Amino acid sequence: MIALDTNVVVRYLVGDDAAHRYGQGGPGFSDLMILSAAERSGAAHLHTFDRRLAQTAGAVLVEHTTGDASR
Secondary structure (H helix, E strand, C coil), rough: CCCCCCCHCCCCCCCHHHHHHHHCCCCCCHHHHHHHHHHHHHCCCCCCCCHHHHHCCCEECCCCCCCCCCC
């Protein structure tokens, strides 16, 4: 059996950004992992419905509109 330090594995998979941002509070860790992956893939912004995540640099809130959604 191999013992691994979870922090080392997480930082390897998603970089230091997600781990550092999570330590500052705010959005959930899974949301920050998705944001980090989007940034590493070259995305200019991550569009999200999550208001808390949208307050993080690199994320943009998707606003819904009222009206007929069937069109």
